[in-house]
Amino acid sequence: MIKCWLTCMKCAQTQPMGLVSRCACGGLLAVEYDLELAKRTLTKEALADRASSMWRYIELLPVQRENAVVSLGEGWTPLIRMTRAEAQLPLKRLYVKREEQNPTGSFKSRGFSSAVSLLHERGIAKAAVPSNGNAASALAAYCARAGMEAYVFVPQDCPELIIQECLNYGAHVYLVDGFIHDAGRIVEEGKATEGWFNTGTMREPGRVEGKKTMGLEMAEQLEWQLPDVIVYPTGGGSGIIGLWKAFRELKELGWVHGELPRLVSVQEAGCQPIVDAVQGFGAGGSSSDTLPTGLRVPEPPDCGIIAELLKQTKGTAVAVTQGEIMKAQQALGKQGISASPEGAATWAGLMRLIEEGWIGTDDSVVLFNTSHAIKYESLQPKPTVPVIRTYANFVHWKRN
Amino acid sequence: MIKCWLTCMKCAQTQPMGLVSRCACGGLLAVEYDLELAKRTLTKEALADRASSMWRYIELLPVQRENAVVSLGEGWTPLIRMTRAEAQLPLKRLYVKREEQNPTGSFKSRGFSSAVSLLHERGIAKAAVPSNGNAASALAAYCARAGMEAYVFVPQDCPELIIQECLNYGAHVYLVDGFIHDAGRIVEEGKATEGWFNTGTMREPGRVEGKKTMGLEMAEQLEWQLPDVIVYPTGGGSGIIGLWKAFRELKELGWVHGELPRLVSVQEAGCQPIVDAVQGFGAGGSSSDTLPTGLRVPEPPDCGIIAELLKQTKGTAVAVTQGEIMKAQQALGKQGISASPEGAATWAGLMRLIEEGWIGTDDSVVLFNTSHAIKYESLQPKPTVPVIRTYANFVHWKRN
Numbered sequence: 001m002i003k004c005w006l007t008c009m010k011c012a013q014t015q016p017m018g019l020v021s022r023c024a025c026g027g028l029l030a031v032e033y034d035l036e037l038a039k040r041t042l043t044k045e046a047l048a049d050r051a052s053s054m055w056r057y058i059e060l061l062p063v064q065r066e067n068a069v070v071s072l073g074e075g076w077t078p079l080i081r082m083t084r085a086e087a088q089l090p091l092k093r094l095y096v097k098r099e100e101q102n103p104t105g106s107f108k109s110r111g112f113s114s115a116v117s118l119l120h121e122r123g124i125a126k127a128a129v130p131s132n133g134n135a136a137s138a139l140a141a142y143c144a145r146a147g148m149e150a151y152v153f154v155p156q157d158c159p160e161l162i163i164q165e166c167l168n169y170g171a172h173v174y175l176v177d178g179f180i181h182d183a184g185r186i187v188e189e190g191k192a193t194e195g196w197f198n199t200g201t202m203r204e205p206g207r208v209e210g211k212k213t214m215g216l217e218m219a220e221q222l223e224w225q226l227p228d229v230i231v232y233p234t235g236g237g238s239g240i241i242g243l244w245k246a247f248r249e250l251k252e253l254g255w256v257h258g259e260l261p262r263l264v265s266v267q268e269a270g271c272q273p274i275v276d277a278v279q280g281f282g283a284g285g286s287s288s289d290t291l292p293t294g295l296r297v298p299e300p301p302d303c304g305i306i307a308e309l310l311k312q313t314k315g316t317a318v319a320v321t322q323g324e325i326m327k328a329q330q331a332l333g334k335q336g337i338s339a340s341p342e343g344a345a346t347w348a349g350l351m352r353l354i355e356e357g358w359i360g361t362d363d364s365v366v367l368f369n370t371s372h373a374i375k376y377e378s379l380q381p382k383p384t385v386p387v388i389r390t391y392a393n394f395v396h397w398k399r400n
Numbered sequence: 401m402i403k404c405w406l407t408c409m410k411c412a413q414t415q416p417m418g419l420v421s422r423c424a425c426g427g428l429l430a431v432e433y434d435l436e437l438a439k440r441t442l443t444k445e446a447l448a449d450r451a452s453s454m455w456r457y458i459e460l461l462p463v464q465r466e467n468a469v470v471s472l473g474e475g476w477t478p479l480i481r482m483t484r485a486e487a488q489l490p491l492k493r494l495y496v497k498r499e500e501q502n503p504t505g506s507f508k509s510r511g512f513s514s515a516v517s518l519l520h521e522r523g524i525a526k527a528a529v530p531s532n533g534n535a536a537s538a539l540a541a542y543c544a545r546a547g548m549e550a551y552v553f554v555p556q557d558c559p560e561l562i563i564q565e566c567l568n569y570g571a572h573v574y575l576v577d578g579f580i581h582d583a584g585r586i587v588e589e590g591k592a593t594e595g596w597f598n599t600g601t602m603r604e605p606g607r608v609e610g611k612k613t614m615g616l617e618m619a620e621q622l623e624w625q626l627p628d629v630i631v632y633p634t635g636g637g638s639g640i641i642g643l644w645k646a647f648r649e650l651k652e653l654g655w656v657h658g659e660l661p662r663l664v665s666v667q668e669a670g671c672q673p674i675v676d677a678v679q680g681f682g683a684g685g686s687s688s689d690t691l692p693t694g695l696r697v698p699e700p701p702d703c704g705i706i707a708e709l710l711k712q713t714k715g716t717a718v719a720v721t722q723g724e725i726m727k728a729q730q731a732l733g734k735q736g737i738s739a740s741p742e743g744a745a746t747w748a749g750l751m752r753l754i755e756e757g758w759i760g761t762d763d764s765v766v767l768f769n770t771s772h773a774i775k776y777e778s779l780q781p782k783p784t785v786p787v788i789r790t791y792a793n794f795v796h797w798k799r800n
Contacts, residue, residue: 048448052476072736073478073498076452080473084547098473101501104738105772145736147484156787161561163785164777168733174794175787189791246448333568336472336545338504372505374774377564385563387556387575389582391589394574 004033004062006205009305017062019118019197028302030245031062031205035252044255047220052076054110054213059248061114061205062209068121070146072103074113075213078231079221079366083112085132085335090354093364095227097218099371100338104165106371107214108138111238115199116142125149128196130176130183132235133162134371139199140171151196153183158376181299199234202301208238215246218366219256222287223358226261231349232316233342233370234274235297237306244309261366263315265306266339266349267296268322277307278317291322291379293341294370316358320348329373341376343369359375403432404462406605409705419518419597419604428702430645431605432463444655447620452476454510454613458680460649461514462609470546472508473665475613477501479621479766485735490754493764495627499619499771500738504565506771507614508538511638514610516542517601525549528596530576530583532694533562534636534771536654540571551596553583557692559778563660581699601636602701607744608638608645615646618766619656626661628763631749633731633742633770634665634717635697637706644709661766663715665706668695668722668741668748678717686785691722692778693741694770722747729773738756741776 007014010027015379016033021029038059050056054075063069078101082094110137119127129139136152142149152166156175166173176183187198202372206391217224226247232239240263250256265274271290290296301308310317320328328351339347346367353359386397407414410427421429440457454475463469478501480496499507512535519527528551529539538551542549552566556575566573576583587598599607605672607749619626626647632639640663650656663673671690700706710717720728728751729744739747746767753759786797 024707052452053478057447073480073501078453078473078503089558098503101473101503103498103501105505105734105774141736141738144734160782162778163775164780164783165738165774167783167785168729168738169736169774170730170734173783173785174797177787178787179607186788186791186794190794193795241608255516329568332568334544334570336503336541336543336569338541338565338568372774373568374505374561374565374772377561382560383564383567383573385573385575386568387577388586389577391586394586394590395593397574 001037002034003037004031006030007032017123021202021204025030028202028223028305029205030241031209033060033249035249039253045218054113054210054217057213057216057331060212060216062205063121065121068117070117070120070142071111072141074102074109074134076217077101079218080333090361091359091363091365092361095228095366096337097214097366097368098231099214100340100343104134104138104141105375106138106340107211107239107368108134110210110213111135111207112138112142112199113259114211115204115206116146116148118204118206119197120146120148122239124197126151126194126196127199128153128187128190128194129199130180130187132180132292132296133158134375136171136296137165137169138163140169144173149250151194153171153186155179155183155292157378159363160293161375161378179298181227201238203241208242211239211242212246214239214368215243216250219246219250224255226256226258227366228261229264229359230261231266231346231365231367233295233345233368234267234306235294236300237265237274237302240265240306240309244313260313263309263310263313264349264353265317266345267317267319268293268325268345269319271298271301272319273298273303274306275317275319276301279287291325291341293376295342295345318349318352320345320352324348332369333373337369338373339369340371340373341379343371401437402434403437403464404431405614406430419522421602421604428602429505429605430641431609433460433649435649439653441508446477454513454610457613457616460616461650463517463521465521465659468517468544470517470520470539471513472503472509472545473514474502474684476617478757479618482675482735490761491759491763491765492761493627493765496737497614497766497768498737499614500740500743500769504534504538504541505775506538506740507611507639507768508534509541509606510610510613511535511539511540512599512610515604515606516546516548518604518606519597520546520548526551526596527599528553528587528594529599530587532580532696533558534694534775536571537562537565537569540566540569543571544569551594553586555579555583556691559692559776561775561778580697586650601638602786608642611642612646613638613641615643616650619646619650624655626656626658627766628663629759629765630661631664631666631746631765631767633695633745633768634667634706635694636700637665637674637702640665640706640709643787645715658715663710663713664749664753665710665717666745667719668693668725668732668745669719671696672719673698673703674706674749675717675719677703678710680771689723691741693776695742695745697750718749718752719746720752724748732769733773737769738773739769740771740773741779743771
């Protein structure tokens with residue numbers, strides 16, 4: 001009974017499931033499932049009794065044995081409706097998917113729950129990742145849970161808190177004087193000697209599949225009515241592939257119908273290879289002045305595929321400025337949402353697309369808040385807060 | 401149709417539901433429900449289709465109108481089994497309830513979702529709270545969601561990150577040169593003039609009811625089989641009242657049977673009024689040398705009630721040292737759990753109680769991890785992490 005296999009997104013050749021990501025032709029490999037087999041146990045009714053985690057969709061995840069699953073309680077994050085914002089904005093419905101509520105405080109928990117499960121299933125004891133931060137802490141946490149060793153390599157301006165987080169999980173942490181792709185080179189170079197498995201973006205099939213569950217969940221939470229637009233913060237871009245795969249599989253299962261949501265990638269202006277690719281410019285011109293967040297991926301490994309998927313869904317890509325991101329973080333905060341710079345970028349992107357008329361009164365929109373604001377506190381200006389002893393001090397402060 | 405009312409925990413007098421917490425006799429008021437009425441709609445079967453949030457138990461929460469609920473996606477947090485630890489420890493089963501996965505990164509989301517809903521339902525537009533941090537950011541977030549104003553007062557050594565978090569939610573933040581009870585005096589004194597509602601510990605009935613859902617969820621997640629022991633980090637102690645209420649209501653509903661779990665409060669040695677009360681010492685001797693966490697409540701308003709409830713369940717209270725807490729944080733981290741000092745204290749308490757033979761091989765145990773490690777990063781020693789450029793640098797570092 002073969003549950004899943006790998007298919008090349010370029011030449012369509014198939015091969016057995018394994019920890020590889022590249023076809024002989026150089027194309028990216030994607031996991032495909034025997035959906036007829038999946039349907040036997042995965043029904044809408046069955047879901048009512050399933051775990052409140054991303055593993056509720058186990059038939060659509062690439063592990064072979066349920067007891068190999070390395071789980072910390074990831075997924076099934078809230079999708080909350082922004083009713084107050086809806087009243088003020090020219091759109092139909094607005095939701096935020098709260099990915100910061102994952103075990104490691106970011107959406108990266110999903111990809112690493114899946115990827116580490118695949119490694120664990122095969123008896124691999126050591127993993128490494130080049131990361132802007134949240135992938136590093138997710139690898140660290142899931143390796144800790146599985147009793148595996150984690151090596152993480154992050155740019156040296158990575159928020160201190162995330163470095164501390166990786167250390168708390170017992171990972172070996174190295175700061176890299178360079179970008180995420182420089183870290184990637186170190187991981188790749190050390191692979192043979194150190195014996196670690198490279199879990200970097202698009203290096204194995206598990207992470208995309210884990211991220212796919214964001215799309216599956218969103219669909220289930222919306223009672224299988226897909227939204228018109230999804231605004232997603234994009235660094236490496238595996239999340240876009242994951243969302244696209246989710247909707248394609250749900251269509252094949254017959255659970256969703258009609259057009260796919262228009263997928264929008266948001267990037268930070270100055271490091272916008274996907275925006276450039278969508279607009280037909282070559283990659284490049286990526287400045288090092290951008291924020292040290294998950295959006296800062298100057299050389300995403302599969303930029304072309306991402307751009308193509310965005311276009312296929314009639315979506316687009318938007319670059320927003322640091323100033324817009326900071327403003328958006330405040331705007332979401334004042335609605336009660338702890339938004340990381342990446343998550344806040346989706347709000348900034350939404351504002352831009354409304355302004356341009358690209359999102360209109362008929363559109364229902366889902367924003368993905370990928371991480372907590374607090375993880376990036378070190379990027380914010382230090383506030384001055386009054387110190388008082390008594391209520392009289394408070395009154396004095398308030399008056400002045 | 402009266403859904404709920406208030407009953408004095410001391411003199412048993414009842415009064416209509418309202419935003420009060422003290423009986424004329426000085427006793428603490430607790431919300432009581434018409435459980436026969438609740439049963440008409442709240443069934444185990446009905447729960448399968450309910451929201452994946454604490455509001456799935458709306459019949460057991462004190463709001464009158466569902467549209468008054470102020471929700472950010474709180475509750476229904478994972479309860480994960482610690483299988484690797486189970487293999488090493490002399491106990492039957494071990495679980496961690498991951499309260500850090502709440503919207504504001506702590507269990508305080510629950511109490512404030514409930515309390516702010518009650519305020520919102522009554523048209524109150526301004527709320528204040530004295531807090532060690534996590535209650536402050538929760539009030540700030542829920543007020544932001546409801547369009548209300550929040551004033552928060554925290555000790556001046558409150559972790560910087562939490563202060564920043566409150567500011568992100570648009571709250572008015574004041575640092576107090578003193579403890580949480582000093583902050584409490586300011587809030588109380590300003591109440592009449594400033595027009596804010598005091599949402600401090602045991603000042604209104606909503607927060608305890610929100611915390612109660614931790615117990616309801618835990619029971620549901622364990623398929624209505626209560627554990628033998630619950631280890632809970634205790635500051636003000638409203639969580640203990642909430643857990644106790646949860647089990648009592650579930651018993652009355654006929655959903656759980658047998659003995660209540662033995663409730664254990666964990667505190668930090670040096671600020672241990674509840675431990676002292678359980679052991680029959682007077683309160684006092686609370687040192688200011690303890691960590692600035694939620695455990696540091698030298699003068700809990702209802703210390704006697706907490707001690708009594710612990711004894712009633714055949715539970716106990718344990719004081720653990722700062723060193724034990726720090727070690728426990730590492731121990732949980734290495735199992736993939738981001739544990740705040742308070743949450744880590746439960747692991748330290750568990751170790752102590754196993755050592756003393758108070759917890760044994762027949763016991764199933766649940767620990768409550770109330771918040772994220774990352775919120776308290778400023779309390780940890782700054783790590784030294786190597787900076788490298790190449791794989792050769794890595795090899796060099798590793799060798800030396």
